[in-house]
Amino acid sequence: MTKGLLADAAIIGAGVVGTAIARELSKYDLKIVVVDKESDVSAGTSKANSGIVHAGYDPEENTLMAHLNAEGNKLFDTVCGELSVPFKRNGSLVLAFNDEQLSHINILKQRGIKNGIPGLSILSKEDLLKKEPSVNPEVKGALFVDTAGITDPMLLTISFMETAVLNGAKYLFDFCVESIEKEDGCYRIVSGNNSVSAKYVINAAGVYCGQNT
Numbered sequence: 081m082t083k084g085l086l087a088d089a090a091i092i093g094a095g096v097v098g099t100a101i102a103r104e105l106s107k108y109d110l111k112i113v114v115v116d117k118e119s120d121v122s123a124g125t126s127k128a129n130s131g132i133v134h135a136g137y138d139p140e141e142n143t144l145m146a147h148l149n150a151e152g153n154k155l156f157d158t159v160c161g162e163l164s165v166p167f168k169r170n171g172s173l174v175l176a177f178n179d180e181q182l183s184h185i186n187i188l189k190q191r192g193i194k195n196g197i198p199g200l201s202i203l204s205k206e207d208l209l210k211k212e213p214s215v216n217p218e219v220k221g222a223l224f225v226d227t228a229g230i231t232d233p234m235l236l237t238i239s240f241m242e243t244a245v246l247n248g249a250k251y252l253f254d255f256c257v258e259s260i261e262k263e264d265g266c267y268r269i270v271s272g273n274n275s276v277s278a279k280y281v282i283n284a285a286g287v288y289c290g291q292n293t
Contacts, residue, residue: 085250087113090269090278092257094118095126096233098284099240106247113276114241114249115269117256117288122237125286135172135228137192137200146195153227160231163239171199172228173212176221185223192225199226252276257285 089105091098094116102114118124133156139146160167176182185202192200203222208215211224241251255271262268266277283289 085113085252085274085276087111087250087276087278089113089280089282090115090267090276091282091284092116092269093124093284093286093288094121094237094241094251094253095124095284095286096122096237096240097126097286098282099237099244101282101284102244102249103240103247106244106249112244112249113252113278114244115252115255115257115271115276117254119253121241121251122234124288126237127234129233131230131233132172133167133229133231135192135199135225136195136197137188137223137225139191139195141191141194150196153229156229156231160236163236163243165231165236165239167229167231169227169229171224171226173203173208173215174223175208175215175219176223177216177218178220182221185221188223197225197227200224 088110089112091102091112091114094114098114099121102112105112133153134149136146136149136153139149156167174185174188176185189200189202201224203211203224205220208219208222209217245251255274257269257271259270260267260281261270266279267281269276269278269281
């Protein structure tokens with residue numbers, strides 16, 4: 081029975097972001113509750129993404145996304161090592177098949193440099209085919225960045241959850257947020273007959289962040 085559950089922080093959404101936040105907050109002497117409308121973690125976007133850990137050349141420079149992408153990428157070796165989650169820095173290629181696309185990958189390179197991304201290079205057709213012989217031979221060149229990588233997004237999310245739970249965090253599933261009300265200095269999150277009251281609420285509901293979740 082979850083009616084009237086109290087917490088220091090409530091996190092809405094048990095995807096990779098919500099569970100990562102729960103893991104981090106669970107390092108402290110806090111009561112943490114994660115709620116999700118599904119019956120398990122990683123049941124939304126987190127289970128369906130490519131697993132690519134992007135290097136950070138895509139976001140527009142001087143944006144929060146650019147900063148977080150660059151800094152987040154650096155953390156993956158440590159985080160995945162701590163959680164025993166597979167992670168490989170295999171690099172990524174952005175292929176160009178015409179002059180317009182060649183111009184675009186140069187723009188991406190310059191954006192990446194401004195974002196502080198290391199290991200960026202433009203490969204000629206010849207150098208690219210030496211690196212990846214199976215690439216379409218019609219290619220004209222490519223942007224290569226060696227800091228991009230791949231991981232298992234579901235396993236990473238589950239590992240975040242397990243660590244948070246071991247540290248005392250609670251997870252409430254099948255908890256669809258119907259309303260959030262502020263009362264007595266706390267936020268009361270309501271789902272049917274159940275509720276969670278918390279000093280702080282973190283919305284990590286992804287594509288549902290602006291809806292009832």
